[in-house]
Amino acid sequence: MFRGIxxxxxxxxxxxxxxxxxxxxxxxxxxxxxxxxxxxxxxxQPLADMIKLFSKEDLLPEGASGxxxxxxxxxxxxxxxxxxxxxxxxxxxxxxxxxDLIVIQFLMSVPTLAYYLAGMASVGIYSFLGxxxxxxxxxxxxxxxxxxxxxxxxxxxxxxxxQISQSQxxxxxxxxxxxxxxxxxxxxxIGKLKRDPLDIPSASSEVVGGSLTEFxxxxxxxxYLVMNIQAVVGIFLLVNLYFGWSNVALPDVAIxxxxxxxxxxxxxxxxxxxxxxxxRIDQLxxxxxxxxxxxxxxxxxxVILMGV
Amino acid sequence: MRRRHSLFHAIIDALVSRPDTVGYPFxxxxxxxxxxxxxxxxxxxxxxxxxxxxxxxxGALKLEKKSRDxxxxxxxxxxxxxCSQCENxxxxxxxxxSNALVGATDRPRELVVVLKEKNENTD
Amino acid sequence: MNKIxxxxxxxxxxxxxxxxxIIDISGERVLGGALRLGYxxxxxxxxxxxxxYVQDVHLIERICGICSHVHTTTFCLAVESLLGIEVPPRGQxxxxxxxxxxxxHSHLLWLGILAKNVGLDTVFMHAWHDRELALDxxxxxxxGRVSHAANQIGGVRFDLSTQQEEMISINLVKLKQQVxxxxxxxxxxxxxxxxxxxxxxxxxxxxxxxxxxGPVARASGVDVDMRRDDPWPPYDQLDxxxxxxxxxxxxxxTLIRVLETRESLRLCESxxxxxxDGPVAERAKRKVPExxxxxxxxxxxxxxxxxxxxDGSDKPARLKVRTPTLPVLSLLPVQLSAxxxxxxxxxxxxxxxxxxxxxx
Numbered sequence: 001m002f003r004g005i006x007x008x009x010x011x012x013x014x015x016x017x018x019x020x021x022x023x024x025x026x027x028x029x030x031x032x033x034x035x036x037x038x039x040x041x042x043x044x045q046p047l048a049d050m051i052k053l054f055s056k057e058d059l060l061p062e063g064a065s066g067x068x069x070x071x072x073x074x075x076x077x078x079x080x081x082x083x084x085x086x087x088x089x090x091x092x093x094x095x096x097x098x099x100d101l102i103v104i105q106f107l108m109s110v111p112t113l114a115y116y117l118a119g120m121a122s123v124g125i126y127s128f129l130g131x132x133x134x135x136x137x138x139x140x141x142x143x144x145x146x147x148x149x150x151x152x153x154x155x156x157x158x159x160x161x162x163q164i165s166q167s168q169x170x171x172x173x174x175x176x177x178x179x180x181x182x183x184x185x186x187x188x189x190i191g192k193l194k195r196d197p198l199d200i201p202s203a204s205s206e207v208v209g210g211s212l213t214e215f216x217x218x219x220x221x222x223x224y225l226v227m228n229i230q231a232v233v234g235i236f237l238l239v240n241l242y243f244g245w246s247n248v249a250l251p252d253v254a255i256x257x258x259x260x261x262x263x264x265x266x267x268x269x270x271x272x273x274x275x276x277x278x279x280r281i282d283q284l285x286x287x288x289x290x291x292x293x294x295x296x297x298x299x300x301x302x303v304i305l306m307g308v
Numbered sequence: 309m310r311r312r313h314s315l316f317h318a319i320i321d322a323l324v325s326r327p328d329t330v331g332y333p334f335x336x337x338x339x340x341x342x343x344x345x346x347x348x349x350x351x352x353x354x355x356x357x358x359x360x361x362x363x364x365x366x367g368a369l370k371l372e373k374k375s376r377d378x379x380x381x382x383x384x385x386x387x388x389x390x391c392s393q394c395e396n397x398x399x400x401x402x403x404x405x406s407n408a409l410v411g412a413t414d415r416p417r418e419l420v421v422v423l424k425e426k427n428e429n430t431d
Numbered sequence: 432m433n434k435i436x437x438x439x440x441x442x443x444x445x446x447x448x449x450x451x452x453i454i455d456i457s458g459e460r461v462l463g464g465a466l467r468l469g470y471x472x473x474x475x476x477x478x479x480x481x482x483x484y485v486q487d488v489h490l491i492e493r494i495c496g497i498c499s500h501v502h503t504t505t506f507c508l509a510v511e512s513l514l515g516i517e518v519p520p521r522g523q524x525x526x527x528x529x530x531x532x533x534x535x536h537s538h539l540l541w542l543g544i545l546a547k548n549v550g551l552d553t554v555f556m557h558a559w560h561d562r563e564l565a566l567d568x569x570x571x572x573x574x575g576r577v578s579h580a581a582n583q584i585g586g587v588r589f590d591l592s593t594q595q596e597e598m599i600s601i602n603l604v605k606l607k608q609q610v611x612x613x614x615x616x617x618x619x620x621x622x623x624x625x626x627x628x629x630x631x632x633x634x635x636x637x638x639x640x641x642x643x644x645g646p647v648a649r650a651s652g653v654d655v656d657m658r659r660d661d662p663w664p665p666y667d668q669l670d671x672x673x674x675x676x677x678x679x680x681x682x683x684x685t686l687i688r689v690l691e692t693r694e695s696l697r698l699c700e701s702x703x704x705x706x707x708d709g710p711v712a713e714r715a716k717r718k719v720p721e722x723x724x725x726x727x728x729x730x731x732x733x734x735x736x737x738x739x740x741x742d743g744s745d746k747p748a749r750l751k752v753r754t755p756t757l758p759v760l761s762l763l764p765v766q767l768s769a770x771x772x773x774x775x776x777x778x779x780x781x782x783x784x785x786x787x788x789x790x791x
Contacts, residue, residue, distance in 0.1 A: 035319040036556035039327045125437045129772070196550055197622070200773075274319050277622035278550025280773040281459060315616050318557060328560055340567075342574040342589070365486035391489045391580045396588060405574075 021228030031270040053221035073222035079110035090258035096162040119211035130210030134201035140288030145188030147296040165244035197276035343407040353402035360394035448786035522586035537731035548776030586712025627681040645733020651679035657729035684781040754788040
């Protein structure tokens, strides 16, 4: 029982994921700043921001529900933390069962729903617009992401992330067989994380802060933690689905290789964020249904044919 | 496709070059010679004629004349627009700008600077 | 879908200066908008009549931070024409050099704002990095990055030493090289093309109805440029290429400023080559004889128009400033019908707001 509590609270649960989330935020901001010829924040900046946010006054506009606004980030955080428990970290699995890939996908969609509800629960007009756009965006990227993620599952013959990661020891890393799938999954991850170029719901030049315009204090701190942990869990998931073999094949260097793969994903996400412009919502819908869905079906068909 | 690489090359190039920003106040600030900074006066040349006071657009200079030989020239750095009109108006070249940066202050005493004071006791 | 009104401004991340727009939207389509101005009105024209001409030069510089030099130049030209004095040729060329450098820095600033509105933060940072080179050049010769204080009545205040001339020539080459990278990206970036092509087209008739001038007019096919139509020296000795594009959509407004930046850099090089020697200023009397005069010049945003009337004393009797941003702002509610909500930043960037100029 103590082992279970250790897994839940320390590794790979709460403490580990929070630390990784803050580290991810720092790396992302530093890389983006260096791409733009700026210096970037020092390593303790995300931690300082969290402390500052949690010590700020909590403003509640008239007509907004304080209870709902507090519950939404907390529920999202518990959802993504739970999703992170099922993903092997450098080969180390804590909880794993057959079918946990589906559960992870479901749990990772809870923050999107919570973001929409946060927009509806707030009073201002910008939150309303931001929330509506987030649901439109969800409909465009989630379907191709689900189809793409089924690719490694079909190839490994299992719906458990730990099994998929394990089977790449004998078969080789899946990115070699499904490069298109990796690209599509990265695009889906960018949409889920609401990063540039798909940060339409929180585009600061149109709707000031999106759903989170009126959040302040501890509630906003929890939302930022949710976004960071969601990013970290997403990166771990993609690394396990597409680069899995190195985790178990060379156990001594497994941790180092895992870290390198995660850093590569962070670099890819930051570079894409720096290079591309924000899409319009109708352009995103066009991209999602006219390009991403057919390509993901092609990739899945290719995987099935290869298995046969 | 070549143009897409152009922005990509630009960010890689930015990654390996030094950042643009200067870490003031922990790093040195390199201001050019002609930068219009704090007002300095050549007290021997100033005769208290008041041409600079007349032409100052913001009223940052004030001359208190007690008699023909006694005067006090006061400068208010907070009102100054750093336009160098006083430097152009002075026929003797007594007042002008250095290139020292004028920073913010929390001491009210620094908001009033007496540039020159001449009374019966001094020459 | 029912109609909702969203307020943009006075405080909004999209705007550099306070401006209030109430935009009616239905879903993702914009139905129309209303505009409120006056948040930055300081009463410059009234203040100008209470100060002497010498003090007014510095007051006029603070109408706008981006096009400050053009405003002072036009004002000094008006006073000089009433006084009947002529600026020596070297002073005229230095004034034109600062005007063209200011056009380059203004267009690079605008480019960064357009990129930021569209979501390309990297291009924003890179364009402003190049703009720093232009500002450093202006600071090296005049003493200020934004408030140059270059003009006085009768000429310019400083002379260029040989070192400074060399510095400018070297830096112009460097600036041209750096700027060409950013401009190439803007001209060929597919994301930018996708977001600006076909957005909010404005016809030439509408331009003439609303009396719009500047790059917005030239992007819709109306051929008007004060540097060629009503030049003050030395523009009559320089060969100005006026660029006109027929389409009138947001992409044309983007492309025309890109081309104008290149043209201004070429003009800077011609100015440095043709710069004559001699004095830079002429002594001007403090009391201006009675009369009234109109002067015009081409600011980065269009035609700037000054009317000055004097009554023989050392303070002006009436000064009227007509800036190019005011008619463009009145065109804005018309442009805001039948576009997407996501196009609002693109439209706002295309008209190149400078509310301080519009409100005075």
